[in-house]
Amino acid sequence: MKKRRLVMRTIILLILGAAVAYSLYANLTKDTKQKVAVGEKAPDFVLTDMDGNKHRLSDYRGQGVFLNFWGTWCPPCKKEMPYINNQYQQYKDKGVQVLSVDIQESELQVRQFAEHYKLDFPIMIDTDKEVMTAYGINPLPATFLIDKNGEVVKYHTGEMTEKMVREFMEKIKP
Amino acid sequence: MNDVKCECGHVNPHGTVLCEACGKVLDETDNRKELLDMRYEGSARRSQTYNKTIIDKIWNFFSSVKVGVWLIIITLIASILGTILPQEMYINLPPDVYYEQEYGWFGKLYYQLGFHDLYGSWWYLLLIAMIGISLVICSLDRVVPLYKALKAQRVTRHEGFLKRQRVFGANSEAEQTDLETVKKHLQAKRYHVREENGDILAEKNRFSRWGPYVNHIGLIIFLFGGMLRFIPGFYVNEDLWVREGETALVPETNEQYYIKNNQFILEHYDKNNKTFEKALNRAGEVVKNYQSNVVLYQREGEKIPGEKPKLKKLEEYKIRVNQPLSFNGYSVFQSSFKTEFKAMTFALTNKSTNQAFGEVKVDLTNPQEKYDLGNGYSVELLNYFPDFEFDDNGEPSTKSRVPNNPAFIFRMNTPDKPKGETSFVAIRQTIEPFGNNTYKLAFKGIETKNVSGFIVRKDSSLWVFIIGGIIFMIGVIQGAYWNHRRIWVQRKNGQVWIAAHTNKNWYGLKRELEAILAGTKLTMPDDQLQRDKEVKEVV
Structure with missing residues (x-):
């Protein structure tokens, strides 16, 4: 009788405790929730670059993909773009592809920006912010490192130094 | 620790004050009083003696009505604190700046204590949760012995x-x-x-005795509904801005639904209308209608981000305030609007003769690079800054991608200046970086377009609140009217x-x-x- 009471109380407290724990957890993580987590498959997308070539992420299976989101108006983006370009030259023959996605800007601005900084890697414009939404990006610049299996290895937001860019590319070299 | 056998032969649980069967006073300390305390039939609620394990200790803590009342009082005080200054969601500056700027040291303290997001804070949630636990355990600890005592009475x-x-x-x-x-x-x-x-x-x-407990069940269902809102997809409350003429994805619909904004309409009450004349003279302009004429589309087939979706038209609708577009559990409400610059027009003009050689219209969201005006006159857009400012190095740059304050660097090619002249043009500002130009781009006009602000809402937890509310009321009625x-x-x-x-x-x-x-x-x-x-x- 007393034993049963203890078991009942334990069960009830456990159920209540679980409900409270879940609510607290959900409340604490709701703002920091990252749509694409490290270790998960990177969501596929297809965008057209400034030369009219289509790039589909899944076509780069077998290579590492350095996926960079940026805007011409964002000062850190301006700083890191030349670094990315330098390292792109070093790593493009070693199986690392750079895909750079501008968020919803005009072709004119993006082209002029690319010409100004002499960028060689493919640049695409996410006109409807669909790729940005799929990856759940808020502050720019944001960089995803995707390995040869299409899995996200690292997510970085904020400015990168040239050294970081090199380390990142080294990380996803197949 | 043992059960108590009454002289009538009935065996009562330990802690019983009045014998469940015959009502004899079992607790001798109670014998001196004139009248019996009949609460809970003198049954053995919250037996303090089962205090051996940690489970029993937690149980007994929450079983106390005193604890429950204190929890409610603390929650009330916390809720009051949250209303002193506006909460984070109602301010339009970063909170670390806003509170100190608006309210001085008190605002700073308020922010540092975390009261700017009080109702979303973990400790407020914990207080509500503890009230919920107290409610469950208090009720269980009383209703079960009461039921047994009433059933056992002879x-x-x-x-x-x-x-x-x-x-x-x-x-x-x-x-x-x-x-x-x-x-x-x-x-x-x-x-x-x-x-x-x-x-x-x-x-x-006798059933009226269960009223309070039925009422508590309703409350617990209510709290459970609040908890459901944390489950992804159960509760959606998102902003959506759509420019006129654009089609946008409705958020949180698994990329299923798209909305096209055909037109935003803002109507005011007619000042010349005799019926409203007096009121309008006093109140000024009064808005009669905010409306967005939209088309709802559903995506067909699979699609990966970046691909153009294949859309099937579902319906056309005029969204007005309180007349949302509803589909598949979602409601899209008219909540706001703003006006954006769409295009600017300039005339290529000779500064001395004021003769114009054609107009240039620059689309601010997707500008063209070259504008041919014929007869050897043309204009090139060398640089475009949608949200112009001078950066730290004193160079022109843009703050964002939104055309709030557009500025341009143009090259004007004319037959008499074959090398071209460069001109920097911003709103109410023209700079000629390479000396005096013969030509200028005279500002002619600006076109604007409206952007509708919607709120996308879905609440699958609503029925839980309704059921909880109904049960709550049944409990109140049951306990109050009988x-x-x-x-x-x-x-x-x-x-x-x-x-x-x-x-x-x-x-x-x-x-x-x-x-x-x-x-x-x-x-x-x-x-x-x-x-x-x-x-x-x-x-």
């Missing part, structure tokens, strides 16, 4: 129990017919009458003793008793509580 009660009821009286003269009459009256009043050895127990509306009444008519020491108990409305009980005893020799029992008061007043 017709024949102990003398001490009867004597110490609030309404009690003894009659030496009573005839068998009187008891028959009383029984008939009781039944006529819809009492459930039980008899044992000539003793009578009449009872009605009273649990019991009347004992029993033979003790050759007399007929009458005692009565109710959980509320003693006046109603006594009136009912008078009607029941009418036409018999039995006298109306006393209200011992009232008599005591009267005695005290006389003394």
Whole structure:
């Protein structure tokens, strides 16, 4: 009788405790929730670059993909773009592809920006912010490192130094 | 720690004050008082002695009504604190700047204490959760023993129990017919009458005792509904801005639904209308209607981000305030609007003669690079800054991608200046970086377009709140509009003793008793509580 009471109380407290724990957890993580987590498959997308070539992420299976989101108006983006370009030259023959996605800007601005900084890697414009939404990006610049299996290895937001860019590319070299 | 056996033979759980079966006072310390404390039938609620394990300790903590009341008071105070300054979601500056700037040291403290997001803070949530736990355990710890005690009660009660009821009286003269009459009256009043050895127990509306517990179940369902909102997809409340002419994905719909904004309409009340003239003179401009004419589309087939979706038109709708577009559990409300610059027009003009050589219209979201004006005149857009400012190095740059303050660097190619002239043009500002130009781009006009602001809402937890609310009200009604009444008519020491108990409305009980005893020799029992008061007043 007393034993049963203890078991009942334990069960009830456990159920209540679980409900409270879940609510607290959900409340604490709701703002920091990252749509694409490290270790998960990177969501596929297809965008057209400034030369009219289509790039589909899944076509780069077998290579590492350095996926960079940026805007011409964002000062850190301006700083890191030349670094990315330098390292792109070093790593493009070693199986690392750079895909750079501008968020919803005009072709004119993006082209002029690319010409100004002499960028060689493919640049695409996410006109409807669909790729940005799929990856759940808020502050720019944001960089995803995707390995040869299409899995996200690292997510970085904020400015990168040239050294970081090199380390990142080294990380996803197949 | 052992169960207590009453002299009537009934075995009561440890901690019982009044025997469940006969009502004899078991706890001797209770014997001195005049009247019995009938709360929870004197049953063994919250047995302090089961305090051995940590589980029992937690249980007993939450089982205390005192603890529950304190939890409610603390939550109330916290809720009040949250209303002193506006919460984070209602301000339009970063909170670390806003509070200090607007409210000085108090605002800073308020922000540092985390009160800017009080209702979303973990400790506020924890307080609500603890009230919920307290509610469950308090209820369980009382309803179960109460139910058992009411179920175990026998017709024949102990003398001490009867004597110490609030309404009690003894009659030496009573005839068998009187008891028959009383029984008939009781039944006529819809009492459930039980008899044992000539003793009578009449009872009605026992179910009203469960009212508070039904009410608590409703509250718990309510809290559960609040919890459901944390589950992804259960509750959606998102902003959506759509420019006129654009099609946008509706957020949180699994990329299924798209909305095209055909037109935004803003209407004011007519000033010339005689009906509203007086009011409008006092109040100024009054908006009559905010409306967005939209088309709802559903995506067909699979699609990966970046691909153009194949869309199927579902319906056209005029979204007005309080007339949302509803589909598949989602509602899209008209909530706001803004105006954006769409295009700017300039005329290529000779500064000295003021002769114009054609116009240039620059689309601000997707500008063209070259504008050919014919006859050897053309304009090139060298640089475009949608949200112009000078950066730290003093160079022109843009703050964002939104055309809030557009600026341009143009090259004007004319037959007499084959190398071209460069001109920097911003709103109310023209700079000629390479000396005096012969030509200028004179500002001609600006086109704007409206952007509708919508709120996309979905609430699958609503039905839980409705059910919780209904059960809550059932509990309130059940407990408030019926009273649990019991009347004992029993033979003790050759007399007929009458005692009565109710959980509320003693006046109603006594009136009912008078009607029941009418036409018999039995006298109306006393209200011992009232008599005591009267005695005290006389003394």
